[in-house]
Amino acid sequence: MRNKFTNVIENKNEIKSKIINLSATLNLPKGTEAFISDVHGGYDRFSHIMRSGAGNISKKVSEVFSGKLMPVNQMKLSCLIYYPSEVLKETKNKITDADELEQWYMDSFNNLIEMLRYVANKYPKSLVQKAIQPDFWDITENLLMIDTNFKDKRLYYQGLLSSIERLNMADDFIIAISHAIQRLAIERIHIVGDIYDRGSHPDLVINYLINHWQNFDIQWGNHDILWMGSMAGSKLCMLNLIRICARYDNLELLNDAYDIDMTSMIKLARHSYRPLPNFDPKVDLTGISEENRITDNCVQQAATIMQFKLEGQAIKRRPEFEMNDRLFLDKLSQDKKSIKIDGKDYPIDNGCFQLVNPGNPYQISHPEQVVLIDLINQFIHSSKLNEHMWFMYDHGSMYLKHNGNLLFHGCVPTDEQGNFVKWKIDGRNYLGKDLSDYFQIILRDAMRHPTTGDCFNSDVLWYLWCGKDSPLFGKDKMTTFERYFIDDEELQKETLNPFYKLCKKEWFADRVKDEFGIGEEGHIIVGHTPDADEENLPIMSKGKIIQVNGGRPKMEHNGGFTLLYDSYGMQLLKLKPFISLSTSLKDLNDVILKRKIVENSIERKVVMDTDRGDKIKQQIADLSAELND
Numbered sequence: 001m002r003n004k005f006t007n008v009i010e011n012k013n014e015i016k017s018k019i020i021n022l023s024a025t026l027n028l029p030k031g032t033e034a035f036i037s038d039v040h041g042g043y044d045r046f047s048h049i050m051r052s053g054a055g056n057i058s059k060k061v062s063e064v065f066s067g068k069l070m071p072v073n074q075m076k077l078s079c080l081i082y083y084p085s086e087v088l089k090e091t092k093n094k095i096t097d098a099d100e101l102e103q104w105y106m107d108s109f110n111n112l113i114e115m116l117r118y119v120a121n122k123y124p125k126s127l128v129q130k131a132i133q134p135d136f137w138d139i140t141e142n143l144l145m146i147d148t149n150f151k152d153k154r155l156y157y158q159g160l161l162s163s164i165e166r167l168n169m170a171d172d173f174i175i176a177i178s179h180a181i182q183r184l185a186i187e188r189i190h191i192v193g194d195i196y197d198r199g200s201h202p203d204l205v206i207n208y209l210i211n212h213w214q215n216f217d218i219q220w221g222n223h224d225i226l227w228m229g230s231m232a233g234s235k236l237c238m239l240n241l242i243r244i245c246a247r248y249d250n251l252e253l254l255n256d257a258y259d260i261d262m263t264s265m266i267k268l269a270r271h272s273y274r275p276l277p278n279f280d281p282k283v284d285l286t287g288i289s290e291e292n293r294i295t296d297n298c299v300q301q302a303a304t305i306m307q308f309k310l311e312g313q314a315i316k317r318r319p320e321f322e323m324n325d326r327l328f329l330d331k332l333s334q335d336k337k338s339i340k341i342d343g344k345d346y347p348i349d350n351g352c353f354q355l356v357n358p359g360n361p362y363q364i365s366h367p368e369q370v371v372l373i374d375l376i377n378q379f380i381h382s383s384k385l386n387e388h389m390w391f392m393y394d395h396g397s398m399y400l401k402h403n404g405n406l407l408f409h410g411c412v413p414t415d416e417q418g419n420f421v422k423w424k425i426d427g428r429n430y431l432g433k434d435l436s437d438y439f440q441i442i443l444r445d446a447m448r449h450p451t452t453g454d455c456f457n458s459d460v461l462w463y464l465w466c467g468k469d470s471p472l473f474g475k476d477k478m479t480t481f482e483r484y485f486i487d488d489e490e491l492q493k494e495t496l497n498p499f500y501k502l503c504k505k506e507w508f509a510d511r512v513k514d515e516f517g518i519g520e521e522g523h524i525i526v527g528h529t530p531d532a533d534e535e536n537l538p539i540m541s542k543g544k545i546i547q548v549n550g551g552r553p554k555m556e557h558n559g560g561f562t563l564l565y566d567s568y569g570m571q572l573l574k575l576k577p578f579i580s581l582s583t584s585l586k587d588l589n590d591v592i593l594k595r596k597i598v599e600n601s602i603e604r605k606v607v608m609d610t611d612r613g614d615k616i617k618q619q620i621a622d623l624s625a626e627l628n629d
């Protein structure tokens with residue numbers, strides 16, 4: 001008969017088993033973290049990187065199969081893991097002999113199970129189970145547990161595999177195992193800013209994260225702020241965003257992904273502007289229709305002029321932003337064909353100032369106002385945009401401290417001597433960490449209370465996009481006006497904040513680490529600046545600062561970098577340029593061009609040494625207290 005006493009014992013045993021499991025987890029090797037940045041809406045490339053475990057899968061394949069598979073076959077196995085459906089289709093087309101095909105299936109099963117066993121090693125069973133499609137868990141669990149060194153077990157294993165084939169589950173099983181390997185190859189993914197920008201599908205990047213990835217975080221970039229700011233009602237963020245969409249032939253994204261109807265804007269633009277060479281979309285023009293080219297061109301002009309008008313108003317409203325050098329429309333000559341800057345006249349190339357009233361150049365005309373009100377209301381009310389922007393907010397931050405490292409997109413604004421710059425606002429000075437915290441509070445407040453008025457929050461969000469002391473922008477000015485209209489390299493130049501030069505100095509890295517409370521062993525990981533190349537790897541101050549910029553889609557086929565941090569240390573990977581999905585499949589290309597060890601741990605790091613370890617230790621302490629109650 002059961003009594004109260006037996007229940008208490010059982011309960012205590014349950015608590016004890018939990019403690020035992022958690023304590024065992026503490027000793028597992030630390031999971032691999034991947035750092036990627038500057039996705040810029042390039043979904044195919046992003047998905048390519050994610051499928052390859054940010055470069056980690058081919059590394060693991062070579063760890064398991066060196067000496068067993070030729071490098072080219074290792075590469076084939078990696079590609080099968082990245083793109084199982086596509087490779088299966090291609091293989092079935094290529095191999096027509098039935099026995100040969102069966103052999104291919106058998107080899108693939110065996111190799112995939114071996115790989116899964118290897119990547120699953122670092123995780124408790126519950127996490128491995130989560131990574132596998134539920135209907136395949138039972139079979140997979142059996143296959144993972146079998147030690148094929150024993151003859152009986154080998155037969156059992158072979159029996160399982162041939163039943164999978166006989167029951168026509170082979171393809172689905174291969175796909176499920178490959179996806180599980182993709183997920184387990186990386187424990188946590190950090191996206192160090194700029195998911196949004198010129199690429200055509202930032203929305204798919206967000207959907208991918210929503211649907212596939214449990215463990216990730218985002219550090220916002222300046223482009224992300226444009227999108228979150230637009231949802232919060234900032235017309236300036238919205239105009240910059242629309243201008244960039246038109247510049248990269250991406251206006252359809254607004255309608256397709258976010259239900260924003262651009263008709264009013266397109267009508268105004270086509271009515272008031274004619275195509276000009278400096279506003280042609282920055283894409284391969286042979287790939288788009290003449291109609292779209294004209295629309296992109298005219299919308300870009302309409303958005304640019306409205307942007308300069310509203311910027312003028314904001315700059316005058318906020319003298320504390322110190323942006324008077326960004327006022328241009330009041331400096332145009334009477335015929336609008338030249339401009340006087342610092343006492344010198346410059347000719348204007350391809351001006352489009354027909355809606356600029358010389359008597360009041362920053363005034364928005366009535367038709368422009370109608371378009372602005374229509375659009376900003378749509379941005380505020382788009383339910384899909386709200387969903388994605390709150391997702392960005394909930395999983396993101398201005399900076400993150402994780403496992404002893406500091407992550408942010410841009411910089412900590414500094415002067416030439418390496419002193420953090422003070423930003424004076426609301427009668428207070430903010431600098432260093434406080435400055436970033438301040439911007440985060442403003443962003444949260446703005447998103448919680450969207451408003452279309454010219455309010456303080458909206459102005460600050462626009463400053464975060466392009467202001468000289470913005471930690472996300474990190475340059476002295478954004479020379480959009482000069483780059484469209486004035487053919488003068490000196491005027492067009494944007495100078496990086498001294499932070500970037502100082503990154504090479506160890507004392508400066510230590511200063512930033514101190515400011516954010518990062519310990520001796522920690523690293524600073526940043527995105528944003530696409531300057532680094534193969535020769536000039538972006539590892540600075542003896543590895544204390546690392547840049548992981550991923551290059552930009554539609555501009556240059558620059559592969560960019562990712563960083564991996566596993567139980568053995570840190571490795572920077574230079575990625576191969578991503579041309580297209582079909583090219584990657586055809587060439588059976590690895591993603592990695594070059595590996596560079598940033599740091600090797602003397603002792604292998606385990607879960608106990610991580611933030612997750614701290615949480616587990618707390619859980620153990622709580623359970624132990626319960627036990628003693």
Ligand SMILES: O=P(O)(O)OC[C@H]1O[C@](O)(COP(=O)(O)O)[C@@H](O)[C@@H]1O
Nearest residue numbers: 194222223247475478479480494528
């Ligand atoms: O390549 P484009 O379209 O001319 O854009 C250049 C603009 O983008 C910026 O580089 C900002 O974007 P990033 O954050 O991607 O660097 C500006 O500094 C610059 O004016």
Ligand SMILES: [Mn+2]
Nearest residue numbers: 194221222528
């Ligand atoms: Mn950026």
